[in-house]
Amino acid sequence: MPFIPHTEQDVQKMLDVIGADSIDQLFDEIPAHLRSRTLDAVPEGLSEMAMMRRMTERAAKDAGALCFIGAGAYEHHIPAAVWDITTRGEFMTAYTPYQAEASQGTLQLIYEYQSMMCALTGLSVSNASLYDGASGLAEAILMAIRGNRKSKSRRVLVASSIHPLYRKAADSIVGNQGIELDEVPIDSEALAVDMSQLDKFAGEDYAALVIAQPNFFGSVVDVNKLTDWAHEQGMLVIGVVNPTSLAVLTPPGQWGEAGADIAVGEGQPLGIPMASGGPYFGFICCTDKLVRQMPGRIIGRTVDLEGKVGYTLTLQAREQHIRRSKATSNICTNQGLAVTAATIYMSLLGDDGLSQVARASHANTHALRQRIGKLPGVKLGNQTHCFHEFVMHLEGDAEQILAKMADQGVLGGLALRKYYDALANSVLVCVTETKTEDDLQKYEEALKAALQAVGGEG
Amino acid sequence: MLIFEKGAPGRKAHSQVPGSNAELDLPQDLLRQDKAALPEVSELQVVRHFTNLSRKNFSIDTQFYPLGSCTMKYNPRGAHRAASLPGFLARHPLAPESHSQGYLSCVYELQEVLKEVTGMAGVSLCPMAGAQGEFAGVAMIKAYHEARNDHARTEIIVPEAAHGTNPATAVMCGYKVREIPVKQDGDVDLEALKDAVGPQTAGIMMTNPSTCGVFERQIEEISKTVHDAGGLLYYDGANLNAILGKVRPGDMGFDVLHMNLHKTFATPHGGGGPGSGPVAVGERLLPYLPTPIAGCAEERGEKRYHWLDDDALPESIGRLSAFMGNAGIILRAYVYAVLLGREGLHRVGEYSTLNANYMAKLLENAGFKLAYPGRRATHEFIVTLNKQAKELGVTAMDFAKRLLDYGYHAPTTYFPLLVPECFLIEPTETESIEELEGYVEAMIQIQKEAEDSAELVTGAPFTQPVRRLDDVKAARELDVAYRKPEAENQ
Numbered sequence: 017m018p019f020i021p022h023t024e025q026d027v028q029k030m031l032d033v034i035g036a037d038s039i040d041q042l043f044d045e046i047p048a049h050l051r052s053r054t055l056d057a058v059p060e061g062l063s064e065m066a067m068m069r070r071m072t073e074r075a076a077k078d079a080g081a082l083c084f085i086g087a088g089a090y091e092h093h094i095p096a097a098v099w100d101i102t103t104r105g106e107f108m109t110a111y112t113p114y115q116a117e118a119s120q121g122t123l124q125l126i127y128e129y130q131s132m133m134c135a136l137t138g139l140s141v142s143n144a145s146l147y148d149g150a151s152g153l154a155e156a157i158l159m160a161i162r163g164n165r166k167s168k169s170r171r172v173l174v175a176s177s178i179h180p181l182y183r184k185a186a187d188s189i190v191g192n193q194g195i196e197l198d199e200v201p202i203d204s205e206a207l208a209v210d211m212s213q214l215d216k217f218a219g220e221d222y223a224a225l226v227i228a229q230p231n232f233f234g235s236v237v238d239v240n241k242l243t244d245w246a247h248e249q250g251m252l253v254i255g256v257v258n259p260t261s262l263a264v265l266t267p268p269g270q271w272g273e274a275g276a277d278i279a280v281g282e283g284q285p286l287g288i289p290m291a292s293g294g295p296y297f298g299f300i301c302c303t304d305k306l307v308r309q310m311p312g313r314i315i316g317r318t319v320d321l322e323g324k325v326g327y328t329l330t331l332q333a334r335e336q337h338i339r340r341s342k343a344t345s346n347i348c349t350n351q352g353l354a355v356t357a358a359t360i361y362m363s364l365l366g367d368d369g370l371s372q373v374a375r376a377s378h379a380n381t382h383a384l385r386q387r388i389g390k391l392p393g394v395k396l397g398n399q400t401h402c403f404h405e406f407v408m409h410l411e412g413d414a415e416q417i418l419a420k421m422a423d424q425g426v427l428g429g430l431a432l433r434k435y436y437d438a439l440a441n442s443v444l445v446c447v448t449e450t451k452t453e454d455d456l457q458k459y460e461e462a463l464k465a466a467l468q469a470v471g472g473e474g
Numbered sequence: 475m476l477i478f479e480k481g482a483p484g485r486k487a488h489s490q491v492p493g494s495n496a497e498l499d500l501p502q503d504l505l506r507q508d509k510a511a512l513p514e515v516s517e518l519q520v521v522r523h524f525t526n527l528s529r530k531n532f533s534i535d536t537q538f539y540p541l542g543s544c545t546m547k548y549n550p551r552g553a554h555r556a557a558s559l560p561g562f563l564a565r566h567p568l569a570p571e572s573h574s575q576g577y578l579s580c581v582y583e584l585q586e587v588l589k590e591v592t593g594m595a596g597v598s599l600c601p602m603a604g605a606q607g608e609f610a611g612v613a614m615i616k617a618y619h620e621a622r623n624d625h626a627r628t629e630i631i632v633p634e635a636a637h638g639t640n641p642a643t644a645v646m647c648g649y650k651v652r653e654i655p656v657k658q659d660g661d662v663d664l665e666a667l668k669d670a671v672g673p674q675t676a677g678i679m680m681t682n683p684s685t686c687g688v689f690e691r692q693i694e695e696i697s698k699t700v701h702d703a704g705g706l707l708y709y710d711g712a713n714l715n716a717i718l719g720k721v722r723p724g725d726m727g728f729d730v731l732h733m734n735l736h737k738t739f740a741t742p743h744g745g746g747g748p749g750s751g752p753v754a755v756g757e758r759l760l761p762y763l764p765t766p767i768a769g770c771a772e773e774r775g776e777k778r779y780h781w782l783d784d785d786a787l788p789e790s791i792g793r794l795s796a797f798m799g800n801a802g803i804i805l806r807a808y809v810y811a812v813l814l815g816r817e818g819l820h821r822v823g824e825y826s827t828l829n830a831n832y833m834a835k836l837l838e839n840a841g842f843k844l845a846y847p848g849r850r851a852t853h854e855f856i857v858t859l860n861k862q863a864k865e866l867g868v869t870a871m872d873f874a875k876r877l878l879d880y881g882y883h884a885p886t887t888y889f890p891l892l893v894p895e896c897f898l899i900e901p902t903e904t905e906s907i908e909e910l911e912g913y914v915e916a917m918i919q920i921q922k923e924a925e926d927s928a929e930l931v932t933g934a935p936f937t938q939p940v941r942r943l944d945d946v947k948a949a950r951e952l953d954v955a956y957r958k959p960e961a962e963n964q
Contacts, residue, residue, distance in 0.1 A: 017818065017821055017825075018550075018813050018814050018818050019547070019548050019550060019740075019814075019903075019904045020821055020825050020903050020904065021904065021905070021906040021907075022825060022828075022906070022907070026906075026907045027828065029907070030828055030829075030831075030832040030907065031828075033832060033835050033836065033839075034828075034831045034832055034835050035835075036831070039824045039825075039827070039828050040824075042824075042827045042828060042831055042850055043720050043721075043823075043827065043850075044850065045688070045689045045691055045849070045850050046689055046691075046717075046720065046721050047691075047693075047694065050693075050694075050721050050725050050726060051720060051721050052593070052719065052720060052721055052722050052725065054816070055590050055591060055719060055816045055819055055820065056590070056816075057586060057587070057589070057590035058587050058590050058591065058811070058815065058816040058819060059812075059815060059816065060815040060816055060817065061812070061813055061814050061815025061816070061817060061818045062812050062813060062815065063813075064552040064813065067552060067556065067809060067812050067813055068552065068555070068556060070812070071556040071559060071580075071809065072556075072559060073576075074561075074575075074576030074577070074579060074580060075556075075559035075560065075561030075562045075576055076561050076576070077561070077573075077575045077576035078561045078562065078564075078565045078569070078573055078574055078575070078576040078577050079560060079561030079564060079565075080561075081569075081573055083564070083566050083569070085566045085568050085569065087568055088567075088796050088797070089566055089567050089568070089796075089797065091564070091566070093490075093492070095487070095489075095490045095517075097517060097520060097521050099558075101521060101524045101525060101528070103554065104525070104528045105533050105534070105535025105536065106528035106529060106531040106533045106535065106536060107528050107531065107533070107744070107745055108533070108535075108549070108554075108742045108744055108745075109533040109534035109535045109546075109549050109742050109743065110531045110532060110533040110534075110743065110744075110745045111539070111541060111544055111546060111743040111745070111746065112743075112745075112746040112747075113745070113746065114541075114884075114886075115532070115874065115875075115878060115883065115884050116940075116943050117875065117878060117935050117938040117939070117940055117941070117942065117943070118531070118532040118878045118883060118884075118935075118938055119530075119531055119532065119745075120527075120530040120531070120938070120939045120940060121527040121528050121529065121530035121531035122531055122745040122746065124476070124527055124530070125524070125527055125745075127476075127954070127955075127956070128476060128477050128478070128956070130954055130955050131476075131478065131511075131955040131956035132512055132513075134955040135510045135511040135512055135955075136510050136512075140955065141954055141955070142954070142955065144746065145747075147602040147603060147606065147748075147795060147800075148602065148795045148796055148797075149796055150793070150795050150796035151602065151606070151794060151795055179796065181793060181796045181797070182796055184784075184792055184793045185792070185793045185794055185795055185796060187792065188613070188764070188791055188792030188793055188794060189609070189646075189794065192613050192616060192646065192647045192648050193646060193647070193648050194648060229504075236500050236501075236504055238504070239504070240503065240504075262506070262510065263506065263510060264498055264500075264505060264506055265500075265504060265505060265506055266503075266504055266505060266506055266507075267506060267510070270507075282796065289563040289564065290563070290564060290565060290566050290567065291562060291563050291565065291801055291802045292562065292565045292566075292567050292574075292577050292797070292798070292801035292802070293567030293795070293796070293797025293798050293799070293801045294567075294602065294748065294795065294797065294798075294799055294800040294801045294802060294803070295602075295744075295747075295748030295800040295801075295802050295803055297748075307952070307954075313746065314954055315954065316948040316949070316952060316953055316954050317948070317953040317954075318943050318944045318945065318947045318948035318951075318953075319943070319944055319947065320940040320941040320942060320943050320944070321941050321942050321944070322941055324940055324941070325940075326939075326940035326943045327943075328943045328945055328948050330945070330948040330949050330952065330954070331949055331952070333949075335638075336605070336638040336639050336641075336642035337637075337638040337639075337889070339638070339642070340638045340641040340642060340651075341641035341642060341644065341645045341651045342645075343638070343642040343645075345642070345646070346605040346608065346609060346639045346642035346643040346645075346646050347603075347605055348603065348604065348605045348638075348639050350603075350746050350747040350748075351744075351747045351748045352743075352744045352745035352746030352747045352748070353742065353744030353745060353747065353748060354744075354747075354748060356524075356744070356745060359524075360520060360524050362512050362513075363477050363512070363513045363515060363520045363523070363524075364487045364490045364517060364520050365487070365490055365491070365512070366486055366487070366512045366513060366514050366515070367509045367510045367511070367512045367514075368486055368491065368514075369486060369487070369490055369491040369492075370510070370512065372491050372492050372493065372494045372495065373492055375494045375495060375496040375497075375498060376492045376493075376494035376496060378496065378498055378499070378500075379494060379496035382499060401499065401500050401501065401504075403500075418570070419570065419572070422570050422572055422573060427566065427569060427570065427573065430568055449492045449494065
């Protein structure tokens with residue numbers, strides 16, 4: 017019996033104490049006709065050895081290609097120590113630190129995490145994490161609606177240069193509360209918010225403006241101008257940011273005159289493997305003013321009854337287990353283990369290391385742009401500045417070209433047709449510090465061959 | 475000491491720094507001017523600091539952890555190892571299907587297993603935790619009524635014993651919450667339910683077994699009452715462990731449910747997450763499942779797996795995360811199901827129930843008061859320490875803290891709210907008889923201490939890294955992020 021320690025003698029002794037004839041008798045309060053007999057569709061169990069063989073074969077099917085897809089999940093080097101320590105049973109198999117005295121490890125770690133996120137974003141409060149960047153955006157929007165004292169509006173303005181899957185997820189989550197997300201169109205040449213379009217929204221009542229830095233296309237945009245514009249309109253500013261970039265780009269707390277009010281984003285680049293999309297974690301930080309609108313767990317520093325420093329869950333009066341239907345969110349479980357990894361990652365890298373990861377990724381991205389920019393059939397997106405992603409427009413069917421590249425072991429990027437009508441044959445490409453000159457050359461060759469093959473077919 | 479207080483300016487973990495000082499081709503006014511105040515420490519300092527922090531935690535791997543309603547059972551290492559295979563870790567969430575067949579096959583097969591164990595028609599693994607699963611479930615109920623132009627349904631009924639997430643979720647979906655009482659024996663007050671339902675009822679959210687640690691015996695009548703009124707039944711799967719392989723929510727009449735894979739399917743709780751909260755639905759709600767879902771088709775005698783996105787499911791309630799939920803947790807749950815198989819899954823409900831009933835009986839025999847005596851315990855049960863609180867001035871919180879000194883994690887305390895001074899105790903099936911007896915023995919000792927030298931209990935814990943913490947100070951003098959002392963800042 018996998019993982020069940022009972023011997024026959026144990027079972028007999030236990031039944032004798034309970035006063036039952038059989039284990040089955042313990043279910044006698046369930047109406048007999050409801051009881052399930054078999055689970056026919058479930059196969060018989062495997063030994064660990066047989067299971068590992070199956071899983072190793074399956075994992076191998078997905079392995080081996082060079083990955084140049086970004087779009088919200090990024091391949092970075094993860095120091096060996098990060099997951100070696102994170103997966104210690106004491107971190108991995110603990111739960112929410114309800115018993116603070118027996119959870120000081122997790123609690124202090126989250127306090128350190130909150131401190132690091134505040135340092136990166138330039139804001140004063142961080143929570144203990146949300147599920148991921150996209151659901152984090154939804155929570156940020158709800159927070160802004162609750163927190164904007166100047167506006168009673170249940171509408172939020174969202175730049176369409178925000179990750180399209182973030183916009184979809186946010187819409188599924190906040191739409192049910194009657195909150196509307198209106199989109200600011202982008203200039204598909206510049207791949208950034210069209211400032212001239214923005215003025216159309218001036219004077220309208222919106223609770224917040226959501227902007228991304230870098231945006232979905234990898235463009236680094238003038239967030240100062242956008243922030244000031246939104247504040248002049250009485251909107252709060254929600255910045256969707258990449259944490260790696262924060263080592264080199266202006267932190268949201270310093271955008272424009274007054275700084276963004278909320279920063280939110282995907283924590284995955286901080287030491288979390290791409291792993292098919294999760295578990296990652298969403299980070300969210302805000303100004304002091306908004307702290308009581310923050311969803312989820314927050315850890316505070318305090319003292320014990322002997323005056324010794326300790327850490328505990330705080331401001332719990334915002335949360336579902338106390339406030340029930342009046343809570344700021346229904347969130348309960350967060351992404352603690354991923355946060356553990358990120359905290360160790362940030363400690364190992366430090367400001368200097370993270371900044372070098374950002375610089376190396378940026379430099380590699382530009383090196384690939386230079387290599388492929390002159391290829392016939394390729395036109396680079398007209399981005400003034402990009403961080404570690406860029407758009408290329410292809411002559412020919414982008415999806416077919418990517419499929420041909422995949423056949424050669426290169427995942428060349430994300431086709432944008434599904435997300436933007438105006439970008440039917442455009443591809444979003446990402447290059448991080450993990451790529452070498454050889455890798456870039458392999459990309460160039462695979463793209464050339466794919467362009468020829470697809471062109472030839474056409 | 476915090477990691478920030480260790481180290482020195484300029485110190486670094488050299489082999490983790492890529493060694494690039496490439497210039498940034500970006501405008502100056504968009505660049506960071508100050509350094510981010512991250513730690514400046516060596517690799518060994520980091521390893522030692524966090525290893526030592528880990529030692530200040532209770533965990534399943536180190537202690538019996540009978541936290542009620544949380545199912546803290548053994549998290550198989552094999553599941554963790556398999557999910558950490560390099561091919562799975564390196565797969566990009568948007569990788570093409572040609573490079574995703576391994577992962578997709580696991581997702582598809584887990585969907586099939588979950589359909590079978592819940593008795594439902596369809597499954598989506600997207601929700602990233604129980605609360606998000608609840609959200610998805612209630613959003614589907616809403617989508618169902620809206621598709622029928624039944625806009626009068628504005629209320630969700632919730633029994634008062636429900637988890638706090640239930641009413642919070644109903645509100646997130648734009649519903650009003652109507653709470654109904656629970657009777658002395660732990661079952662729902664059926665008459666109150668009959669009074670509460672009507673054309674305004676969108677549905678009811680229930681846990682069965684309930685958070686009272688007993689099986690709701692009138693479930694079929696409840697189902698009929700709500701369905702007759704035009705509402706749907708939502709099953710909160712927090713307590714699915716109790717009935718796994720014994721009775722299926724689909725057979726009880728539920729229309730939609732979420733499961734907590736981090737409970738029932740033994741994936742690690744991670745110090746507060748990640749969880750995973752898949753949803754399962756009956757026929758009526760199939761079109762609304764959140765996306766993406768794994769599909770399977772035969773191609774030249776070979777199985778090919780693919781994603782079903784909102785193109786394939788236009789009425790879906792949509793996406794709940796950027797990609798597809800907590801994929802790594804889904805893999806671990808899949809492996810757990812593979813290791814247990816049909817027979818093993820049957821035993822989960824059986825042995826978790828056996829353990830809970832044994833502990834309940836031992837405690838009752840030792841003089842502790844059960845909240846629902848005369849009822850069968852399910853996979854968990856409630857002890858009320860109301861008498862101790864009144865007569866000895868020793869509360870459930872005091873017992874909980876003293877248990878830590880005995881090396882046991884406390885059960886869930888003060889939940890459900892309707893039982894005063896309560897302990898909700900869930901031993902799970904993976905604990906041995908020796909652990910159960912040891913825990914009961916500790917409770918007996920603490921009872922003696924409470925009678926003879928109460929300060930040992932009211933002052934506990936004494937053996938942990940800290941004594942009881944000042945929560946009032948934590949909230950009043952809010953300190954949620956480290957700031958360098960002023961003097962060092964210059």
